[in-house]
Amino acid sequence: xxxxxxxxxxxxxxxxxxxxxxxxxxxxxxxxxxxxxxxxxxxxxxxxxxxxxxxxxxxxxxxxxxxxxxxxxxxxxxxxxxxxxxxxxxxxxxxxxxxxxxxxxxxxxxxxxxxxxxxxxxxxxxxxxxxxxxxxxxxxxxxxxxxxxxxxxxxxxxxxxxxxxxxxxxxxxxxxxxxxxxxxxxxxxxxxxxxxxxxxxxxxxxxxxxxxxxxxxxxxxxxxxxxxxxxxxxxxxxxxxxxxxxxxxxxxxxxxxxxxxxxxxxxxxxxxxxxxxxxxxxxxxxxxxxxxxxxxxxxxxxxxxxxxxxxxxxxxxxxxxxxxxxxxxxxxxxxxxxxxxxxxxxxxxxxxxxxxxxxxxxxxxxxxxxxxxxxxxxxxxxxxxxxxxxxxxxxxxxxxxxxxxxxxxxxxxxxxxxxxxxxxxxxxxxxxxxxxxxxxxxxxxxxxxxxxxxxxxxxxxxxxxxxxxxxxxxxxxxxxxxxxxxxxxxxxxxxxxxxxxxxxxxxxxxxxxxxxxxxxxxxxxxxxxxxxxxxxxxxxxxxxxxxxxxxxxxxxxxxxxxxxxxxxxx
Amino acid sequence: xxxxxxxxxxxxxxxxxxxxxxxxxxxxxxxxxxxxxxxxxxxxxxxxxxxxxxxxxxxxxxxxxxxxxxxxxxxxxxxxxxxxxxxxxxxxxxxxxxxxxxxxxxxxxxxxxxxxxxxxxxxxxxxxxxxxxxxxxxxxxxxxxxxxxxxxxxxxxxxxxxxxxxxxxxxxxxxxxxxxxxxxxxxxxxxxxxxxxxxxxxxxxxxxxxxxxxxxxxxxxxxxxxxxxxxxxxxxxxxxxxxxxxxxxxxxxxxxxxxxxxxxxxxxxxxxxxxxxxxxxxxxxxxxxxxxxxxxxxxxxxxxxxxxxxxxxxxxxxxxxxxxxxxxxxxxxxxxxxxxxxxxxxxxxxxxxxxxxxxxxxxxxx
Numbered sequence: 001x002x003x004x005x006x007x008x009x010x011x012x013x014x015x016x017x018x019x020x021x022x023x024x025x026x027x028x029x030x031x032x033x034x035x036x037x038x039x040x041x042x043x044x045x046x047x048x049x050x051x052x053x054x055x056x057x058x059x060x061x062x063x064x065x066x067x068x069x070x071x072x073x074x075x076x077x078x079x080x081x082x083x084x085x086x087x088x089x090x091x092x093x094x095x096x097x098x099x100x101x102x103x104x105x106x107x108x109x110x111x112x113x114x115x116x117x118x119x120x121x122x123x124x125x126x127x128x129x130x131x132x133x134x135x136x137x138x139x140x141x142x143x144x145x146x147x148x149x150x151x152x153x154x155x156x157x158x159x160x161x162x163x164x165x166x167x168x169x170x171x172x173x174x175x176x177x178x179x180x181x182x183x184x185x186x187x188x189x190x191x192x193x194x195x196x197x198x199x200x201x202x203x204x205x206x207x208x209x210x211x212x213x214x215x216x217x218x219x220x221x222x223x224x225x226x227x228x229x230x231x232x233x234x235x236x237x238x239x240x241x242x243x244x245x246x247x248x249x250x251x252x253x254x255x256x257x258x259x260x261x262x263x264x265x266x267x268x269x270x271x272x273x274x275x276x277x278x279x280x281x282x283x284x285x286x287x288x289x290x291x292x293x294x295x296x297x298x299x300x301x302x303x304x305x306x307x308x309x310x311x312x313x314x315x316x317x318x319x320x321x322x323x324x325x326x327x328x329x330x331x332x333x334x335x336x337x338x339x340x341x342x343x344x345x346x347x348x349x350x351x352x353x354x355x356x357x358x359x360x361x362x363x364x365x366x367x368x369x370x371x372x373x374x375x376x377x378x379x380x381x382x383x384x385x386x387x388x389x390x391x392x393x394x395x396x397x398x399x400x401x402x403x404x405x406x407x408x409x410x411x412x413x414x415x416x417x418x419x420x421x422x423x424x425x426x427x428x429x430x431x432x433x434x435x436x437x438x439x440x441x442x443x444x445x446x447x448x449x450x451x452x453x454x455x456x457x458x459x460x461x462x463x464x465x466x467x468x469x470x471x472x473x474x475x476x477x478x479x480x481x482x483x484x485x486x487x488x489x490x491x492x493x494x495x496x497x498x499x500x501x502x503x504x505x506x507x508x509x510x511x512x513x514x515x516x517x518x519x520x521x522x523x524x525x526x527x528x529x530x531x532x533x534x535x536x537x538x539x540x541x542x543x544x545x546x547x548x549x550x551x552x553x554x555x556x557x558x559x560x561x562x563x564x565x566x567x568x569x570x
Numbered sequence: 571x572x573x574x575x576x577x578x579x580x581x582x583x584x585x586x587x588x589x590x591x592x593x594x595x596x597x598x599x600x601x602x603x604x605x606x607x608x609x610x611x612x613x614x615x616x617x618x619x620x621x622x623x624x625x626x627x628x629x630x631x632x633x634x635x636x637x638x639x640x641x642x643x644x645x646x647x648x649x650x651x652x653x654x655x656x657x658x659x660x661x662x663x664x665x666x667x668x669x670x671x672x673x674x675x676x677x678x679x680x681x682x683x684x685x686x687x688x689x690x691x692x693x694x695x696x697x698x699x700x701x702x703x704x705x706x707x708x709x710x711x712x713x714x715x716x717x718x719x720x721x722x723x724x725x726x727x728x729x730x731x732x733x734x735x736x737x738x739x740x741x742x743x744x745x746x747x748x749x750x751x752x753x754x755x756x757x758x759x760x761x762x763x764x765x766x767x768x769x770x771x772x773x774x775x776x777x778x779x780x781x782x783x784x785x786x787x788x789x790x791x792x793x794x795x796x797x798x799x800x801x802x803x804x805x806x807x808x809x810x811x812x813x814x815x816x817x818x819x820x821x822x823x824x825x826x827x828x829x830x831x832x833x834x835x836x837x838x839x840x841x842x843x844x845x846x847x848x849x850x851x852x853x854x855x856x857x858x859x860x861x862x863x864x865x866x867x868x869x870x871x872x873x874x875x876x877x878x879x880x881x882x883x884x885x886x887x888x889x890x891x892x893x894x895x896x897x898x899x900x901x902x903x904x905x906x907x908x909x910x911x912x913x914x915x916x917x918x919x920x921x922x923x924x925x926x927x928x929x930x931x932x933x934x935x936x
Contacts, residue, residue, distance in 0.1 A: 013879075033842055212822040
């Protein structure tokens, strides 16, 4: 009996032993095999005290490879708190150097700056000061050059977008791709669309490896680490021409408070410049004057610019001709309603071409009503309106958010509706980019081409990794129609509403537009002002679209003139 | 005094396992103490001498019939108390604890040997009460038997070793046939008495227990050991970083890496495979001890084996558990691996006792 109990107890004891040991093995399996990688990273990380000089994020370049963000390098003084024994002495030594070199940058050093292992304590110092500090060899202090992504001459800021700290939501989406909470990601624009390509693969750092007692691990001093070539991220090369872009932005700053300009090469559809105002300062996102909206891609009423669509429909579908005569009595009666022509003034007896030149509402309502809603919508579609332009490469096509709007026939049950839409009011909406695409059709003999913004992805050696071809385009208008339209649009700048757009010795074709916004400032309703056109009329250098929501006294035609003449002077 | 024929009963596998673990320990120790002094093998040499000395005393113990220890139990018990109390007066203080007596050539840690003496005296006590263990009074007496030396050790202060005594007591009572009901009752009353224990703990001991529940509370001070140890072991991965390649070990991120946290070095440099090999060796060690216990000729011998097995199991679980953060930091050495003469000698002696029991397993020879 005694032996029996003893045996039973030993068996139970032995089973408990197996249980406890299995538990240890399972726990070891968990931390060493399942989580081993994470701990390995942690082990390395805690020894390394590192300061990031360049995150290694790819650059956004213009068509010739020039940086659009005006990235630059500045000198920074980096301190490694673990290596500094006496802060006062270190600061004093630095202050003496700063005094001797008349350095204007300030030293800001608080040893507990967030428990960081390496901190910048002065930035933007002069080269002279930098050399001085370097020669002095102060323990725990090094001078290095840090990359600043957005400089003061950053161009096309709305289009390029900006980077910022990853949000918790985005992190949870991207966590499988190895993003961490401290990462920066593209928040808007190209920075966001091409996040995966631009994303930094390996940063450039200055670091020290220290043991648990903050001693250098033998043989290793300060290490400057460049990313390996095969680890570099990709640069995104846009079709923008930074010279044109820069000129456009200068002219806009002088003349436009709020508005948009698109410059497009009409044969292949390359976007040469795209700019929106008010400005966005990417290097100071907290500035209250910042405007984050890229107005080139927003929906607006086209106003009289839409008359080009009606004219094309009339010339191709209807039995109309440039020399047809119309009588403008200053208004047109639709049902019980009277639609006024420009400020109620009568244009008298005019030709169809003159009606375009003077932007005669009466004539175009008359033409539009007789064509019918469907014909007008069909031609608007031929011009690419109501659809995505195809600005972004195929896989990002869906990211073009605004496509303007074309009403269906059902949405215009009465003639009054159609009349309003013919005038580019009411339901019909377009983006400035769509208007550029529309005018490129007229300037390239009738082909609808997709605008191209992204030209290629290149590695840091400048080698093209991927090229985005421009579209061949698709013939949507008969060349005869195109010639007739050109002839009409020429009249606009020769003696019509857009005279200010013309400049010698070139002939300019274009169309003005004014649209009511429905927003009232005091008594007066605010209106938009458009000018879209191209110069010279044959084989034009570019199509330029100017939209002014809020100007500084000059018309859209005037701004067009300034931009286009600067392009032609090149 | 020593019959040559007894050698037929000698448990060579047990000795072989002990030698294997000790050799493994010397290899790991050579890495853990590589940067400690100008001679990178200084500590290994010392420990090696302790292994030899341990084997020597082990064979001396084996040569004395263990029934003599039963006879001398009173002397043992009293001598034990005297030694433990003397530590409080003439002891050397290290890291705030007074656990050692300086013998010039070594720091003797009497509490290590006290464990063995308690195993012997308790085995004797329980043997005399055999069959009467369902009497709760006897259980209380056994408890007091252990509680007196434990109280002195607790005052040194040495919480870990105190707990080893309780583990020995429970293991021996359980295997000795005490009622499960009674054992559970004492466990529950122990839990109920926890606040009393808490009040008598030193600040650092309380902190260790708090940190155990969440090491991140204080990652740079009290939680540091735990976090660094888990990073070391985890970063070892499946196969380890290789001998002398453990960065946590080599760059001093590990605390007490040659004593209490030697398993962290092993885990970092030999990985999961190396850790599993060690656990298998310990498992076999205890298996052999239990096997010998079952063949013991008397209850006294059986209980000695039970006590030694309980002691090793507890120390292995608590030490390794501590390094991977499933047990609080108590400062218990890992048998045969941690650097330290007293501990190694005591462990060798414990094995000697077990071999002794195995050697004299037959009541009638020939």
